Amino acid sequence: DGGITQSPKYLFRKEGQNVTLSCEQNLNHDAMYWYRQDPGQGLRLIYYSQIVNDFQKGDIAEGYSVSREKKESFPLTVTSAQKNPTAFYLCASSIQRNTEAFFGQGTRLTVV
């Protein structure tokens, strides 16, 4: 079955540590996205990538980093510089501009 896989589903991190969230897709989509979701704030775009080896900052990129070395993979690193990292993180992909995005099941990150 084609789809987007995010792992792990739950992640706990100590303050001051970097952590990497995985996102893999087998839909052959060019574009991939990372969103952050907090209660009452909808979805906010962190980073997006339209093609391998290229990515752009979204609305809340500070404290995050990404890479796009393969078409199928778009990992997100939450660095210690992110002041409030506890949130639900969603990865998505789309085949091209203006088409619908397909979402993974999300990773809930908690900083302890």
Place this chain on the structure above:
Amino acid sequence: AQSVTQPDIHITVSEGASLELRCNYSYGATPYLFWYVQSPGQGLQLLLKYFSGDTLVQGIKGFEAEFKRSQSSFNLRKPSVHWSDAAEYFCAVPEQGAQKLVFGQGTRLTINP
């Protein structure tokens, strides 16, 4: 910049009642429009989409939406809701000149038995 407004943060309806969730957008041209549904702790699932043509769009799970250019709206409807429809619903529009979606704040739907 494009924006999407969902005026209702939370709606409660009784099971079997009809439902309408509102979505208003600002966009420079005829937009593509999407409705997504999210169950608690899950990702977003596409309910339906409007690209062009017939302004009444049918989606999955018995949902439909109507594009009204004059009102800049794309309201989601369902004739009779089921308890399993309790979820959060998001309206979205692509940002012009960029390959990304702009989402509304979401409407949380609660179903009374």
